[in-house]
Amino acid sequence: MIVLHNVCKEYPNGVQALAGVSLQIPERDFVFLVGPSGAGKSTFIRLLIREELPTSGRVFVDGQDLARLRRRDVPQLRRKVSVIFQDFKLLPQKTVFENVAFALEVSGYSRQDVQQVVPSTLELVGLAEQADRFPDRLSGGEQQRVAIARALARRPAVIVADEPTGNLDPATAAQTVQLLVRINALGTTIVFATHNSELVxxxxxxxxALEQGHIVRDQADAGYE
Ligand SMILES: Nc1ncnc2c1ncn2[C@@H]1O[C@H](COP(=O)(O)OP(=O)(O)O)[C@@H](O)[C@H]1O
Ligand SMILES: [Mg+2]
Structure with missing residues (x-):
């Protein structure tokens, strides 16, 4: 599903964020991407959604080389690979329902589909009751669940998450991860960048595990260290 082949990423300032990363992530996998601050986790995530391109090496999603995607094919990739961030990035002037609906509308969903998909998605993340609230009236955990609903609504094959629990207290962080585990069990591949060792x-x-742009460990059924 996702294949990185000898990927290097050097930023214009000369920082080598990834240095020869090769990795395969099969469909339905759940992968924690761990490592200290500056290890290259966010860079890795940005390459998967084609927010950045590798300096050398290749990133494939479903056999498609992301460096060779045409600009007009990027929206299609973003439907396949959805992203959630530490800081939720919700639209403050839109309700919970509207935040999720907006993501569908910009992807060209019909009004009818939006009216059907949004409630079932909010149900899945446990926010059916909060549909008409604005983000500032929600807890941090609820806001992150809106972001997850927004990512999930388009039924992506993959959700990539960059420190999604970084702003949450431990109990809320654990609930958020449990939600992603359920979503994974329903068939979505999850790539989860975090330095929260307890969750892992x-x-x-x-x-x-990344360190200074290198994979130093790739282990199944593993802990943080
Ligand atoms: N846009 C950027 N421009 C220049 N350097 C960057 C940029 N983004 C990240 N870096 C640098 O690349 C390295 C890896 O950063 P990052 O991928 O954010 O790691 P992590 O998410 O693991 O903390 C760090 O040295 C960081 O300072
Ligand atoms: Mg980061």
């Missing part, structure tokens, strides 16, 4: 140790999934 509790779940014991595949762990890919």
């Amino acid at each position: 140790n509790t779940l014991r999934r595949r762990v890919v």
